[in-house]
Amino acid sequence: xxxxxxxxxxxxxxxxxxxxxxxxxxxxxxxxxxxxxxxxxxxxxxxxxxxxxxxxxxxxxxxxxxxxxxxxxxxxxxxxxxxxxxxxxxxxxxxxxxxxxxxxxxxxxxxxxxxxxxxxxxxxxxxxxxxxxxxxxxxxxxxxxxxxxxxxxxxxxxxxxxxxxxxxxxxxxxxxxxxxxxxxxxxxxxxxxxxxxxxxxxxxxxxxxxxxxxxxxxxxxxxxxxxxxxxxxxxxxxxxxxxxxxxxxxxxxxxxxxxxxxxxxxxxxxxxxxxxxxxxxxxxxxxxxxxxxxxxxxxxxxxxxxxxxxxxxxxxxxxxxxxxxxxxxxxxxxxxxxxxxxxxxxxxxxxxxxxxxxxxxxxxxxxxxxxxxxxxxxxxxxxxxxxxxxxxxxxxxxxxxxxxxxxxxxxxxxxxxxxxxxxxxxxxxxxxxxxxxxxxxxxxxxxxxxxxxxxxxxxxxxxxxxxxxxxxxxxxxxxxxxxxxxxxxxxxxxxxxxxxxxxxxxxxxxxxxxx
Numbered sequence: 119x120x121x122x123x124x125x126x127x128x129x130x131x132x133x134x135x136x137x138x139x140x141x142x143x144x145x146x147x148x149x150x151x152x153x154x155x156x157x158x159x160x161x162x163x164x165x166x167x168x169x170x171x172x173x174x175x176x177x178x179x180x181x182x183x184x185x186x187x188x189x190x191x192x193x194x195x196x197x198x199x200x201x202x203x204x205x206x207x208x209x210x211x212x213x214x215x216x217x218x219x220x221x222x223x224x225x226x227x228x229x230x231x232x233x234x235x236x237x238x239x240x241x242x243x244x245x246x247x248x249x250x251x252x253x254x255x256x257x258x259x260x261x262x263x264x265x266x267x268x269x270x271x272x273x274x275x276x277x278x279x280x281x282x283x284x285x286x287x288x289x290x291x292x293x294x295x296x297x298x299x300x301x302x303x304x305x306x307x308x309x310x311x312x313x314x315x316x317x318x319x320x321x322x323x324x325x326x327x328x329x330x331x332x333x334x335x336x337x338x339x340x341x342x343x344x345x346x347x348x349x350x351x352x353x354x355x356x357x358x359x360x361x362x363x364x365x366x367x368x369x370x371x372x373x374x375x376x377x378x379x380x381x382x383x384x385x386x387x388x389x390x391x392x393x394x395x396x397x398x399x400x401x402x403x404x405x406x407x408x409x410x411x412x413x414x415x416x417x418x419x420x421x422x423x424x425x426x427x428x429x430x431x432x433x434x435x436x437x438x439x440x441x442x443x444x445x446x447x448x449x450x451x452x453x454x455x456x457x458x459x460x461x462x463x464x465x466x467x468x469x470x471x472x473x474x475x476x477x478x479x480x481x482x483x484x485x486x487x488x489x490x491x492x493x494x495x496x497x498x499x500x501x502x503x504x505x506x507x508x509x510x511x512x513x514x515x516x517x518x519x520x521x522x523x524x525x526x527x528x529x530x531x532x533x534x535x536x537x538x539x540x541x542x543x544x545x546x547x548x549x550x551x552x553x554x555x556x557x558x559x560x561x562x563x564x565x566x567x568x569x570x571x572x573x574x575x576x577x578x579x580x581x582x583x584x585x586x587x588x589x590x591x592x593x594x595x596x597x598x599x600x601x602x603x604x605x606x607x608x609x610x611x612x613x614x615x616x617x618x619x620x621x622x623x624x625x626x627x628x629x630x631x632x633x
Contacts, residue, residue, distance in 0.1 A: 191341040191364060193311050195287035197225035197247040209233035209263070219243060227251070230294060233263040235270050240279040246287040252294030255318040258350060258373075261297055273298040273322075280305045281319070281330075292316050302332040303352075310340045314347060321351040324374055327433035329353040333375070337361055345369050353432055354441050355380045356397070359387065361411050367392065376432045376441055377402055378423075383411045383491070388632050389418045399444050400426040400468070404453035405494050407482040412494045416458045417632045423449045424508070425467045427517055434524065445470045445516035445528030452497055454478025454488075459501045459630050466508030470515045470528065471547045475500055475570060477555035480590075496556040498568045499626035502575065509578035512547030530590075530597055534611070537604040547586070548613060549577070554589040566620035573617050573624070583613035585621055 203223060207215040208231035215235070218228070225247035232253035243250065252268025263269040272281050281299035282291065284306040295318040296303040303319030306312055319333030333349035333356045336342045342365040349356030349372045356375035359365045360382040368390045372378030378394035380402040381387050387403075394400035400423040405413045426449055432442035447469025452458055453476045465472040478488060478495030488495045515535060516528030531547060538544035556568045572585050589610040596607035614621055 191311060193288060193341075195246045195311070197288065200225050200247070202247075203227070204229060207231065207235075209235050212237055216241070222248060224248070230268045230270075232265055232268055234261075235263075235268070236274065237270060237272050237281075238275050240272075240275065240281060240283045241270070243282070243284045243286060243289070246289075248284075248286055248288075249290045249292075250282070250294075251290070251292045254293050255295050255316050255348065258318070258320065258348065260295065260318075261322060263295075268294040269297050270294060271297045272300060275300050282306075285309055287311060289313070290315070294318075295320065296333075298322055299330045301330050302335045303330060303349075304334050305332070306336040306339060306342075308338045309336070312336055312339055312342045314342070314344045316346045318348040319350070319352070319356070320348075321353075324351055325429065325431040326351070327353050327431050331355070332358050333372075334358065335360075336365075340364060342366070347371075348373075349378075350374045352376065355402075358382065359384055361409060362387075363411070366390075372397060372400075374428060376428075376430055376444065378426065380404070381413070381416055382406060383409045383413045384416070385411065385414055386632055387416045389416065390420050392421045394421065394423045395425045396428055397426045398428050398430045398432075398446050399448035399451065400424075401450045402453070403455045403458055404451070405455060405478060405491060407478065407487040407495070408490050410490045412491045413455055414457045415630055415632055416455065417630050418458065418460045419462050419633075421463045423463060423465050423468070423472075427467070427469045429517065429519075430525065443525050443527070445525050445531070446519075447471070447511075447514065447517060449473060449511065451476060452500060453480065454495050454497060455500075456494075456496070456498045457626060457630065458499070459503075459625070459633075461504045463505045464508060465505065465511065465549070467510040469511065469513065469517055470531065471551050472507060472511045472549045473502065473551070475550065475552045475568075477553055479555055480553060496568060498556070500568070501571045501625040502550065502573075503571065503625070504574050506576040507549050507578065507581075507584075511549065513545060515547065530594065533597060533604065534588075534593060534607055537608055541605070542608070544583075544613075548583050549575075549581075550585040552585070552587050554587045555591060566623070569623060569626055570621055571623040571625055572614075572621045575616060577616060582615060584616045585614045587612045587614075 202225045204227040205218055206229045212235055219241055222245040224245050227249040230252040254267040256267030277300055279300050280302045281296040282304045285308050288311045289309055290313040292315040298321055321329040329351055331354035333352045335358050337360040340363045342362055344367045347370045352375040355377040356372035357370055358380045363385045365387045370392045372394045373396045376398045378397040378400045383405050403416050427447045429446050430444055434442045449465045449468035449472040451474040475497055515532040520529035520532040522529040535547055550572055592610040593607045596603040
């Protein structure tokens with residue numbers, strides 16, 4: 119859904135939607151939504167504490183100290199007892215590689231030598247039990263493979279094609295870089311037992327809306343592991359796991375993207391030990407309307423989400439989402455999500471806000487549009503505890519460059535907090551911002567209706583208020599009245615110190631089982 123530009127939207131619409139529609143919703147093309155009949159997983163192990171269920175196919179076990187041991191995810195395909203083949207290719211054998219991929223037998227391993235492979239079209243894999251691996255992912259900015267790295271260069275590929283395009287069960291890709299893909303760097307769809315390890319996706323130029331949209335993009339899949347990867351310069355999201363059940367996203371680096379890491383309409387996700395910095399927004403956990411998967415149970419731990427102040431370079435025309443509307447300086451936002459726990463993470467130096475908690479009605483105000491996901495628009499049960507906030511955030515909303523037409527939420531926040539600084543000495547947006555929308559219609563008798571818990575976090579010395587209930591609908595009404603009324607808008611907002619009632623709760627029941 120695209121927001122109406124402020125210059126053309128009827129004022130009645132703006133009263134309800136300005137600012138609300140300004141938030142990212144990064145679904146790709148329409149065909150990325152899962153089939154309505156896609157079943158829930160019948161097995162719900164502790165997703166996120168182990169090896170990704172790699173099983174057969176020659177993959178690493180993914181086990182790591184401090185990540186909670188290991189588990190074996192269920193598999194509906196195995197190479198055990200089947201013929202297994204290894205094919206090897208070196209740079210200069212691109213056509214031979216494409217021919218082999220087009221005729222792949224199941225349970226095949228493809229080994230790529232060190233160096234640079236040049237492609238004029240996507241590498242399309244449609245077989246089960248495939249392992250696709252190179253000699254190493256190389257370093258940021260490395261456009262050509264070296265003695266210990268493999269670069270797949272798609273600079274001269276056909277327009278609107280992906281780099282690697284995969285559908286399959288028991289698929290592993292590792293130790294290579296995808297350079298200058300025209301669309302998505304690594305796209306894996308409708309697959310299971312997917313292992314993405316030590317992959318780098320990158321576009322040569324920074325801040326180009328013509329760059330591909332997604333770096334690493336597993337979607338509509340089950341049992342997905344993304345670890346030790348890097349993603350740079352994506353015009354939408356660097357690492358994106360969407361419409362998926364059971365995923366581990368750990369030890370990755372996302373820099374210089376519009377959005378660093380995104381978890382969308384996903385059940386049972388473990389997101390840990392990642393670095394998201396120098397993006398427009400660092401980490402996103404959200405659901406979108408019209409999707410039958412109701413995202414839930416997301417555990418986010420030991421991540422660093424700092425300095426995400428890159429100007430938004432997503433294309434307004436080419437983007438099929440509202441990601442182009444994200445204010446620069448958004449550390450993390452939670453949208454239409456439930457049962458999300460954050461601990462031992464670090465936030466700081468995010469110019470707009472460290473954490474925003476938002477209703478799905480922010481991007482689609484018609485509850486009927488949320489019916490396929492069982493009316494999954496409310497955010498609920500958000501537990502933020504034992505994290506570190508280093509300071510420097512919330513002091514320059516949207517980098518001080520508000521654009522009411524393209525990024526109305528940034529413009530609204532900037533106006534409200536400029537008044538707050540002048541009239542009340544409030545120098546910046548608090549560490550956690552809640553839009554105050556859910557439940558709808560708002561029940562004023564509930565002081566913390568969606569159960570946000572904010573406690574035991576380390577805050578900068580001298581911090582007073584740490585959380586704000588913005589009451590975005592009321593604030594928008596005052597700001598967009600025929601005569602804007604900033605004092606009344608400010609009076610609608612309410613601020614709370616950490617551990618103050620009603621946000622000093624101790625989580626939700628039952629607790630997450632994916633820790």
